[in-house]
Amino acid sequence: MxxxxxxxxxxxxxxxxxxxxxxxxxxxxxxxxxxxxxxxxxxxxxxxxxxxxxxxxxxxxxxxxxxxxxxxxxxxxxxxxxxxxxxxxxxxxxxxxxxxxxxxxxxxxxxxxxxxxxxxxxxxxxxxxxxxxxxxxxxxxxxxxxxxxxxxxxxxxxxxxxxxxxxxxxxxxxxxxxxxxxxxRGSLNAHIVVNGRQGHVAYPHRADNPVHRLLHVLAELTAAPLDNGSEWFEPSSLQVTSVDVGNTATNVIPAMAEARLNIRFNDLHTGAALRGWIETICMRHAPGATVNVSISGESxxxxxxxxxxxxxxxxxxxxxxxxxxxxxxxxxxxxxxxxxxxxxxxxxxxxxxxxxxxxxxxxxxxxxxxxxxxxxxxxxx
Ligand SMILES: [Zn+2]
CATH class of the missing domain: 3.40.630.10 (Zn peptidases)
Structure with a gap:
């Protein structure tokens, strides 16, 4: 031909x-x-x-x-x-x-x-x-x-x-x-829901503020870079994409707070290891939090x-x-x-x-x- x-x-x-x-x-x-x-x-x-x-x-x-x-x-x-x-x-x-x-x-x-x-x-x-x-x-x-x-x-x-x-x-x-x-890079999405107990801001001992717990979780997740990059990859990046409480009152401690984040990760990580890391930090600051992690792709x-x-x-x-x-x-x-x-x-x-x-x-x-x-x-x- x-x-x-x-x-x-x-x-x-x-x-x-x-x-x-x-x-x-x-x-x-x-x-x-x-x-x-x-x-x-x-x-x-x-x-x-x-x-x-x-x-x-x-x-x-x-x-x-x-x-x-x-x-x-x-x-x-x-x-x-x-x-x-x-x-x-x-x-x-x-x-x-x-x-x-x-x-x-x-x-x-x-x-x-x-x-x-x-x-x-x-x-x-x-x-x-x-x-x-x-x-x-x-x-x-x-x-x-x-x-x-x-x-x-x-x-x-x-x-x-x-x-x-x-x-x-x-x-x-x-x-x-x-x-x-x-x-x-790999990509991972996480959705964290922290439940507390609703109450009056003037009587915090009768409530359990989930916003404070969630802030501690997010502070630790973002405290340090995940890595400094590897031979062929830029440093991995964790970005908090949303924090939601939905509370319009000034005198109410809300019952629930949630956050979403995305991680673009290099070959120093696996999706499973990052999932475990997020869950451990949530356990430390907000025991009982619901953590949903979906891994869209490994690096x-x-x-x-x-x-x-x-x-x-x-x-x-x-x-x-x-x-x-x-x-x-x-x-x-x-x-x-x-x-x-x-x-x-x-x-x-x-x-x-x-x-x-x-x-x-x-x-x-x-x-x-x-x-x-x-x-x-x-x-x-
Ligand atoms: Zn294309």
């Missing part, structure tokens, strides 16, 4: 024209699957979940050789969020060197860049040594229950875990080539090795920039992939992601395509 190089801007605009507010109804993945099949990929559509939760996913593989390089991404997008788009959110309009539309940078442009890169790579290297795959989910922006996590379980069952995975999320703040993400890190080096080198070769290896920002599906294989994230400039008039520079699409093609040459040629 001879493959013709595909145009990245056309590919991105075609994907944008399939509206796919999370969870993706699926048409964008049918179109993407057809493109990949025409390039020689074996495409498997993997819908998981039932009813309103039904999530389309796609796994596509070209070749069976080693090493196996996987590209991961999502076709679902966040809602347009308003009607004052200068260009329709699903029109895929190009104007003044920019392509507009929901998903342009997060992350239909990233998917299109990888597909275009593979097409250009195959045009010059029709029979590569290694193999290439795509793991595409339709639910990354939503609850992410029937997406990447389920596809990885299926890949494990079928012995399809890659040697290295690149997630095409927009990682660059301003210019392409600035940042490769090699890990992410993870791919220690820089040959794979991350190849990606850095590809970025440098195309852009001239030395990308910073970073672990900041929110969470992504890479947290699931990290449980199976080394993973790094590199994509477009994310400045307009989730905003009105989301857009990407056409020149950035070409640049990212060249970087992915360079990576393919370094790893699977």
């Amino acid at each position: 001879t493959t013709q190089p595909l145009d990245v801007t056309t590919l991105t605009a075609d994907l944008i024209r399939h509206p796919s507010v999370s969870p993706d109804p699926g048409e964008s993945q049918i179109a993407l699957g057809a493109t990949l099949e025409a390039m020689g990929f074996v495409v498997t559509h993997l819908p998981f979940g039932e009813g309103a939760e039904r999530t389309p996913n796609l796994f596509a593989r070209l070749g069976t050789g080693k090493p196996h390089l996987c590209f991961a991404g999502h076709t679902d997008v966040v809602p347009p969020g308003g009607s004052d788009w200068a260009h329709g959110p699903f029109a895929g309009t190009v104007e003044n060197g920019r392509l507009y539309g929901r998903g342009a940078c997060d992350m239909k442009g990233g998917i299109a860049a990888f597909v275009a890169a593979v097409s250009a790579f195959l045009a010059r290297t029709p029979t590569p040594r290694g193999s290439i795959s795509l793991l595409i989910t339709g639910d990354e922006e939503g609850p992410a229950r029937f997406g990447t996590r389920k596809v990885l379980e299926w890949m494990k069952q079928h012995d399809l875990i890659p040697d290295f995975c690149v997630v095409g999320e927009p990682t660059n703040p301003v210019a392409i080539g600035e940042v490769i993400k090699i890990g992410r 993870f890190l791919t220690k820089p090795g040959p794979d991350v080096s190849a990606l850095s080198a590809a970025v440098k070769a195309v852009t001239g920039r030395e990308p910073k290896l970073d672990t900041g920002g929110g969470t992504s599906d890479a947290r699931f992939i990290a449980q199976y294989c080394p993973v790094a994230e590199f994509g477009l400039v994310g400045a307009s992601m989730h905003q009105i008039d989301e857009h990407v520079a056409v020149s950035d699409l070409a640049c990212l395509t060249a970087i992915y093609e360079n990576l393919l040459e370094r790893t699977v040629a």
